[in-house]
Amino acid sequence: MRTLAIELRKEKRTGIIPVLLAVGILGAAYAFVNFLVRKDTLLNLPLDPMDVLLTQLYGMIMILNMFAIIVAACMVYSMEFKGNAVKKMYMLPISVPAMYFCKFLIITVMLFVAVTLQNLALAQIGTTDLPQGVFELGTLITFAGYSFITSMPVLSFMLLVSSRFENMWVPLGVGVAGFLSGMALATSDMGLLLIHPFVVMLKPAVAMSAQPDMTVTIVSVIETVLFLGAGLWMAKNLRYE
Amino acid sequence: MNYVITTEQLTKKYKNFTSVNNVSLHIRKGSIYGFIGPNGAGKSTTMKMLLGLTAPTKGSFTIDGQHFPDDRLTILKEIGSFIESPSFYANLTGRENLDIIRRILGLSKSSVEDALELVGLTEFGDRLAKKYSLGMKQRLGLAGAMLGRPPILILDEPTNGLDPSGIHEIRNLVKSLLDLYDCTILISSHMLSEIELIADDIGILNHGRLLFEGSLDDLRQNALQSGFAADNLEDVFLSMVEKDNAARKQRAKL
16 A cells, blocks of 8 residues: 555656546547537447447547557656666665556556546437437446456556566557557457457457457456566566666 | 675676676674775676675675565665665656655655755755756765665765765765764775775775775775885775786786
8 A cells, every 4th residue: 555655656747647537538528529420320330229339439449548558558667767766666675566566556547447437428428319228337337347358458568568668669669569460450350369468459449249258358357467467577576787 | 893784705797797706895883884996896786786686696695684685675674775876756856756765664754854954955855856957866866865864875976976065065974974873884986085085994896806805094004015105095096906907917818
């Protein structure tokens, strides 16, 4: 708890929390505007209205979330490397893995807030703009949980990468490369491609149904835990040189 | 003798380069130990090993009877350190930077003001650390090391980047710390003239090897025996280093 409080203080003026909040608001605003402008087109698609609401708007929201995760993960370690502050942390009686875990926790909670804001907007659209009796809150909550879980491997992976490179452009480059390659591979049905964390995050966006894919969910959880475990191990065992 | 820091054949190798070679240091409790040597002699690497920033290739060390890495947190609670260059969060003010360290060490709020005052940064405490001049960053680093008045201070070239009056001030500050509270200081420099004004004991390092360890009186004695004036220790230091360099070249030829 003490480490978490210290980490939150360190984040002052970095923009990590505002960027994720902004993306939540921006995603919600996008959903409102998009549905307002394209309501008839969207509802005329040969899909279940709930699938339209959840999958047709998720593409852009997911991209916003992805870039917010990349930027937040880059910034959360850039501030440690900028004034060599991380060196001081290694010389103080603080657990470096605990520090890493708190950074993970902060970005995760803020992403959760962003996803919640976006889904509140979808819930509002669902109750006001979908035909009477079609909106299902349970389906929306399930899809929100699914989209959050599938976003976690990218978060976990990006934090690991940004913790290992002093130059912020490297994790940023990895993030952009991950996004582009993910975009190219997301529509493929090859199961092996799920190793790629960005492909996993893109899966709900390329699906036509709002029903969660169990394989993708399981892979997401495994990758999140694996990348987090690797990051914690590195924080503990690879010393500052 | 009551030693706070002892190292036993401490060695650090980077591939085929030996940065620190079988260094055995003995630092007395309540003393100022001057660690001198030319640039690249291995002073910083030795200090980094003492702080767990880098792992020794061979050898061991104890700090107040404790060992790394098992007692890492206990050891680091007792040490205030400043290695190579000041470390700080650029997005925070000087005061906020010290507050982070204070919270980690579990100290009272007043310790931040105390440290700022010690290094003469009180009036600049609310300025962003990234906007500090080099000298002010150096002072902030020192304030971070002195926060909570730790019993052991490890300072690596703390006067780097300071103007002459700043150097004088920090030198006096380091010297006055022993009177202020019970502490042991390991301080490095590449200038003997600077160290001889404050240190009780010194260790001379060159190319990773410890050429001399003892009190300043021992060094003066050594100077007289080698035909140098006892008041010119800088010459003794330089001749020791040159002699060692010549011997190294000789060994390399063979």
